[in-house]
Amino acid sequence: MAQTHLLGLLSDFGLRDGYVGVMKAVMLSIAPDARLVDISHEIAPQDIEGGAWTLGMAWRSFPVGSVLLCVVDPGVGSARRAVALVAHGRVFVGPDNGLFTYPLDDDGSGEDAAPRCVSLDDPRYHLPTPSATFHGRDIFAPCAAHLASGTPLAELGSVVDPATLVRLPIALRPRREGDVWVARVAHVDHFGNLITNIGAELTRRALAHPLAHISLAQREISARASHFAAGPQGEPLFLQDSSGALAIAVRDGSAAQTLGAQRGDEVMVRGLADAEDAC
Amino acid sequence: MAQTHLLGLLSDFGLRDGYVGVMKAVMLSIAPDARLVDISHEIAPQDIEGGAWTLGMAWRSFPVGSVLLCVVDPGVGSARRAVALVAHGRVFVGPDNGLFTYPLDDDGSGEDAAPRCVSLDDPRYHLPTPSATFHGRDIFAPCAAHLASGTPLAELGSVVDPATLVRLPIALRPRREGDVWVARVAHVDHFGNLITNIGAELTRRALAHPLAHISLAQREISARASHFAAGPQGEPLFLQDSSGALAIAVRDGSAAQTLGAQRGDEVMVRGLADAEDAC
Amino acid sequence: MAQTHLLGLLSDFGLRDGYVGVMKAVMLSIAPDARLVDISHEIAPQDIEGGAWTLGMAWRSFPVGSVLLCVVDPGVGSARRAVALVAHGRVFVGPDNGLFTYPLDDDGSGEDAAPRCVSLDDPRYHLPTPSATFHGRDIFAPCAAHLASGTPLAELGSVVDPATLVRLPIALRPRREGDVWVARVAHVDHFGNLITNIGAELTRRALAHPLAHISLAQREISARASHFAAGPQGEPLFLQDSSGALAIAVRDGSAAQTLGAQRGDEVMVRGLADAEDAC
Numbered sequence: 001m002a003q004t005h006l007l008g009l010l011s012d013f014g015l016r017d018g019y020v021g022v023m024k025a026v027m028l029s030i031a032p033d034a035r036l037v038d039i040s041h042e043i044a045p046q047d048i049e050g051g052a053w054t055l056g057m058a059w060r061s062f063p064v065g066s067v068l069l070c071v072v073d074p075g076v077g078s079a080r081r082a083v084a085l086v087a088h089g090r091v092f093v094g095p096d097n098g099l100f101t102y103p104l105d106d107d108g109s110g111e112d113a114a115p116r117c118v119s120l121d122d123p124r125y126h127l128p129t130p131s132a133t134f135h136g137r138d139i140f141a142p143c144a145a146h147l148a149s150g151t152p153l154a155e156l157g158s159v160v161d162p163a164t165l166v167r168l169p170i171a172l173r174p175r176r177e178g179d180v181w182v183a184r185v186a187h188v189d190h191f192g193n194l195i196t197n198i199g200a201e202l203t204r205r206a207l208a209h210p211l212a213h214i215s216l217a218q219r220e221i222s223a224r225a226s227h228f229a230a231g232p233q234g235e236p237l238f239l240q241d242s243s244g245a246l247a248i249a250v251r252d253g254s255a256a257q258t259l260g261a262q263r264g265d266e267v268m269v270r271g272l273a274d275a276e277d278a279c
Numbered sequence: 280m281a282q283t284h285l286l287g288l289l290s291d292f293g294l295r296d297g298y299v300g301v302m303k304a305v306m307l308s309i310a311p312d313a314r315l316v317d318i319s320h321e322i323a324p325q326d327i328e329g330g331a332w333t334l335g336m337a338w339r340s341f342p343v344g345s346v347l348l349c350v351v352d353p354g355v356g357s358a359r360r361a362v363a364l365v366a367h368g369r370v371f372v373g374p375d376n377g378l379f380t381y382p383l384d385d386d387g388s389g390e391d392a393a394p395r396c397v398s399l400d401d402p403r404y405h406l407p408t409p410s411a412t413f414h415g416r417d418i419f420a421p422c423a424a425h426l427a428s429g430t431p432l433a434e435l436g437s438v439v440d441p442a443t444l445v446r447l448p449i450a451l452r453p454r455r456e457g458d459v460w461v462a463r464v465a466h467v468d469h470f471g472n473l474i475t476n477i478g479a480e481l482t483r484r485a486l487a488h489p490l491a492h493i494s495l496a497q498r499e500i501s502a503r504a505s506h507f508a509a510g511p512q513g514e515p516l517f518l519q520d521s522s523g524a525l526a527i528a529v530r531d532g533s534a535a536q537t538l539g540a541q542r543g544d545e546v547m548v549r550g551l552a553d554a555e556d557a558c
Numbered sequence: 559m560a561q562t563h564l565l566g567l568l569s570d571f572g573l574r575d576g577y578v579g580v581m582k583a584v585m586l587s588i589a590p591d592a593r594l595v596d597i598s599h600e601i602a603p604q605d606i607e608g609g610a611w612t613l614g615m616a617w618r619s620f621p622v623g624s625v626l627l628c629v630v631d632p633g634v635g636s637a638r639r640a641v642a643l644v645a646h647g648r649v650f651v652g653p654d655n656g657l658f659t660y661p662l663d664d665d666g667s668g669e670d671a672a673p674r675c676v677s678l679d680d681p682r683y684h685l686p687t688p689s690a691t692f693h694g695r696d697i698f699a700p701c702a703a704h705l706a707s708g709t710p711l712a713e714l715g716s717v718v719d720p721a722t723l724v725r726l727p728i729a730l731r732p733r734r735e736g737d738v739w740v741a742r743v744a745h746v747d748h749f750g751n752l753i754t755n756i757g758a759e760l761t762r763r764a765l766a767h768p769l770a771h772i773s774l775a776q777r778e779i780s781a782r783a784s785h786f787a788a789g790p791q792g793e794p795l796f797l798q799d800s801s802g803a804l805a806i807a808v809r810d811g812s813a814a815q816t817l818g819a820q821r822g823d824e825v826m827v828r829g830l831a832d833a834e835d836a837c
Contacts, residue, residue, distance in 0.1 A: 006304060006307055006308075008300060010297070010300075013748065014600075015294070015573070015596070015598060015600055016598055016600040016601075016747075016748055017612065017615075017745075017747045017748050018568070018597045018598045018612045018613075018615055018616040019748075020596070021566060021595050021596055021597035021598065021616055021619075022597075022616050022619040024595045024596075025564060025595055025616070025619040025620045025621070025624070026619055028564055028595065029564075029621045032593070035307055035311070037300050037303045037304055038294070038299070038300050038303075039297045039300035039301075040294060040296065040297045041294070042293075042294055043295075045749050054297045057296075057297055057301075058297040058300055058301050058304070061301040061305055061308075063304070063308045066304070074786060074787060074809075074810055075786075075787045076785055076787070077785025077786065077787065077788070078787040078788065080787075131799075131800040132784050132785040132797075132798070133785055133786065133797065133798070133799060134800030137619065137800065187296075189295075189296045189298075190293035190295055190296050226356060226411050227355055227356025227357060227411040227412055228353065228354075228355060228356065228412065229353060229354045229356065229359075230356070239412065240410070240411070240412070241410075241412060242410040242412045242413030242417070247412075251353075252325055252353055285583060285586055285587075289576070289579075294573070316579050316582045316586065317573070317578070319573060319574055319575065319576045319579065320573070321572075321573055321574040333575065333576045334576075336575075336576055336580070337576040337579055340579075340583040342583070342587045345583070466575075468574075468575045469571065469572035469574055469575050469577075469603070470603050505635060505690050506634055506635025506691055507632060507635065508632060508633045508634070508635065508636040508638075509635070518690075519689070519690070520689075520691055520692075521689040521691045521692030526691075530632075531604050531632055
């Protein structure tokens with residue numbers, strides 16, 4: 001039996017216009033057995049950072065061998081490169097504009113081979129006469145489908161040094177200033193949860209220390225919970241989100257609305273040193 | 280050839296954040312041949328009643344043997360049970376919070392075996408180290424995928440008496456008060472149609488009797504039609520919806536907007552007795 | 559190995575209510591190996607023109623042999639015909655209300671056999687006792703699935719002359735008035751791009767002639783670009799869209815918002831004759 005690869009899709013195309021369906025029709029024409037899985041097509045238009053975060057959250061759930069097609073591409077048709085990147089056993093396909101910042105900066109589990117990358121410049125794997133405005137259909141979708149069908153990476157174009165790929169100039173991890181950790185809201189989700197760039201270990205420490213608290217929007221948040229329903233109604237709390245990060249939430253409500261917060265807002269973790277002193 | 284099971288998905292996750300894609304990647308890693316069908320992921324956040332209604336409308340269209348994964352789960356991580364329920368030949372997987380009220384209360388077609396239920400408490404069928412905030416990914420999706428792959432229900436956890444499952448405290452059927460049937464708007468759909476909890480038989484009687492009329496929001500509705508385009512423009516009418524229920528609609532418009540109505544509003548069927556007297 | 563047909567879906571059902579999932583469950587019960595691809599379910603309610611345009615943009619990307627199920631159907635249950643149309647090697651299934659205007663009026667590549675059409679009036683291919691309000695589930699989905707499974711067109715009902723099918727009374731191409739081409743905005747997409755009914759050849763001429771300009775909403779647009787990122791920030795420009803048509807866009811912005819424009823607005827191409835004089 002031929003192996004069936006998962007092919008994840010992420011874009012800012014929305015679901016109204018039919019652009020996503022067109023990409024899928026192109027892919028299934030080339031790779032009829034590929035299993036397509038939508039990650040999101042509701043990334044805000046041209047929001048590369050939002051696309052990068054969402055991909056960063058999702059890619060680990062796709063098994064090794066999956067292809068992840070990502071098209072948030074305001075530079076379509078310009079000199080920005082179109083690339084396929086193998087990292088952590090998955091293949092990432094899309095424009096070289098920072099979308100792959102999170103998997104590129106992930107130090108991995110130690111088991112990873114070095115990333116490899118090509119520029120998608122071999123027209124044999126494109127649709128004939130590609131447009132200058134819809135590389136999702138004309139270049140990325142067919143290349144992703146060929147990769148999912150087993151075409152080797154090196155066939156698709158010339159080698160690119162992964163170190164030259166664009167990374168977003170955003171802080172992926174908090175910085176320490178004395179006793180304070182300065183972090184940021186990395187994503188506001190559909191429920192209004194504020195997901196920060198505070199990683200699993202620091203989150204566990206903050207949850208464990210009674211004196212630790214979070215500052216956001218001139219508000220101190222010291223309530224914490226192991227899960228949403230353990231929190232008080234209507235009051236912001238912090239917890240460990242399913243990715244391991246520290247998130248700020250309101251039970252049965254929206255932390256974003258309650259706090260007037262948005263992506264990029266500064267979040268500080270304070271009191272950890274006091275807490276440790278108190279131990 | 281191995282049998283391919285349908286695996287229907289319903290949640291309040293929305294389509295923007297990638298949470299649904301993550302659940303699908305998990306499921307297809309376990310059950311690569313499962314056919315995934317989205318029912319809805321746009322249930323309002325934490326709206327168990329909306330999720331229950333939508334599942335209640337949809338499940339009969341899924342063939343016997345299908346698995347229906349339902350995650351509207353404000354209590355994730357709390358003591359609420361995670362369950363798999365076999366009823367009407369389908370397997371319903373999700374939190375025990377009332378989502379399964381409609382299939383549980385359906386008297387069925389007489390062909391049904393008694394429902395069976397287990398608590399999803401065997402960690403062998405979960406992802407390793409489940410989070411406390413995303414059981415959709417860590418417990419429900421893998422259990423649903425194992426069920427779709429043919430793992431017997433009893434493997435997944437300890438037996439639960441289906442009679443102990445949570446049912447929503449909403450009226451699934453109208454009550455009679457003298458000559459009046461008191462019903463409610465059970466769902467407002469995308470078109471603004473108001474779908475009531477008035478079942479097929481009473482709906483047919485109301486449509487058949489010229490003196491019958493519907494009261495809603497201090498308005499009397501006596502116009503009726505067999506289908507939308509048979510109605511007058513702009514004026515509310517009642518008809519039999521595709522599930523058999525009585526629905527209030529406005530041709531090429533929104534009854535919800537025209538009438539300022541919403542889910543839970545009281546709807547009365549009057550005039551049936553007069554109509555019968557007049558026969 | 560049995561051939562796997564693509565089955566594209568387009569509707570105005572939205573994604574919230576579960577109606578699309580119900581159609582898919584019906585289809586996969588009949589044609590378990592069909593590959594379903596959503597084109598769009600967010601056509602505005604009852605917007606036949608919007609559905610027709612979106613289908614017109616998308617159908618060419620579906621390989622020959624695909625079935626395209628289209629349900630924007632305000633006339634459901636009325637005397638409007640339910641049809642299946644073979645044209646350009648694809649099968650279009652839906653109500654006869656103008657949805658198929660674009661493929662019907664496409665002169666094709668010369669390779670096409672004459673279109674063939676049937677009325678879906680053979681109840682053997684419907685669900686038992688179809689409703690009068692949801693032919694998507696009861697008639698169109700099962701017929702589309704039977705066609706995708708290889709049932710010959712002629713089995714599904716009586717022959718219809720394709721010349722009698724409803725076409726939308728909209729101008730699919732611009733008209734010439736002296737030196738001016740009078741066109742219209744045919745679609746406003748998710749990014750706010752204004753896609754006109756100006757075809758590939760006239761678009762190329764306008765892009766090539768420095769004196770050519772576009773009038774829309776009392777504004778003259780003479781900036782043009784080969785792709786979005788080549789345009790100035792914030793200023794409307796015209797370019798060739800991925801379907802070949804002339805589109806008006808704003809780099810990293812919304813032309814619809816900037817210009818206050820909407821579908822149906824008049825667009826004029828001027829200056830082509832001057833440009834040619836100047837050559």
